Amino acid sequence: MFTRLATTLKWLVFLGILGVAALLFYIYSGWYQIGADVPHHKVTYWMLETLRDNSIKAASSTVEIPSDIDSPERLLRGGPDYNEMCVSCHLSPNLSKTDFSIGLYPSPPNLTDSLVDYRSQAERRQAHFWVIKHGIKGSAMPSWAPGHDDERIWDMVAFIERLPELSVEQYQIITQRASGSSNHHH
Numbered sequence: 001m002f003t004r005l006a007t008t009l010k011w012l013v014f015l016g017i018l019g020v021a022a023l024l025f026y027i028y029s030g031w032y033q034i035g036a037d038v039p040h041h042k043v044t045y046w047m048l049e050t051l052r053d054n055s056i057k058a059a060s061s062t063v064e065i066p067s068d069i070d071s072p073e074r075l076l077r078g079g080p081d082y083n084e085m086c087v088s089c090h091l092s093p094n095l096s097k098t099d100f101s102i103g104l105y106p107s108p109p110n111l112t113d114s115l116v117d118y119r120s121q122a123e124r125r126q127a128h129f130w131v132i133k134h135g136i137k138g139s140a141m142p143s144w145a146p147g148h149d150d151e152r153i154w155d156m157v158a159f160i161e162r163l164p165e166l167s168v169e170q171y172q173i174i175t176q177r178a179s180g181s182s183n184h185h186h
């Protein structure tokens, strides 16, 4: 009985070492295709997506949503920032593709698409704030915290929530920066 257990354990250790050696071999071999134009294997994609979603969910669950998140002032302040910093990847009612939107992998979500989302509104607001503030590792989504305070990030959260409903004209009006008001914050 005891010797059987010991044999099984020895095999497990042996297989573990073999696994680590194979992994190291693969990492050094150069066989992995790092090009952004070669999609991940389905399993890798699932792993990365699940890792991302659960990490964002856990990290953003304690974010406090400001009570004036629905105010028109936020929407109007967030618009110009979105148009200057985000549109090249996340698109707009009058911009349906860019070199970034078609060339990046993982591709940036088109934020003008109406949200088909498993998250509640509050969860989505928390996640959006967190993602804009911190960015997403290993993707093209930058952290915008350097240079932008939380209030400014909330303004963009307010704006992207309304973005899918905006017509081309409304988008143009809301994203216009009033002259002389580029850094007008609180």
Ligand code: HEC
Residues within 6 Å of the ligand: 052, 081, 082, 085, 086, 087, 088, 089, 090, 100, 104, 106, 107, 108, 109, 127, 128, 131, 132, 136, 139, 140, 141, 142, 144, 156, 160
């Ligand atoms: C250079 C390209 C790029 C720029 C510029 C960029 N993003 Fe992103 N963003 C991405 C990519 C790529 C993802 C998706 C990453 C992934 O799938 O893991 C992303 C994800 C997001 C998400 C998550 C969407 C969701 O539903 O969870 C939000 C929100 C977001 N970006 C907002 C912004 C805002 C606001 C700006 C401007 C301040 C911005 N992004 C600028 C590339 C960009």
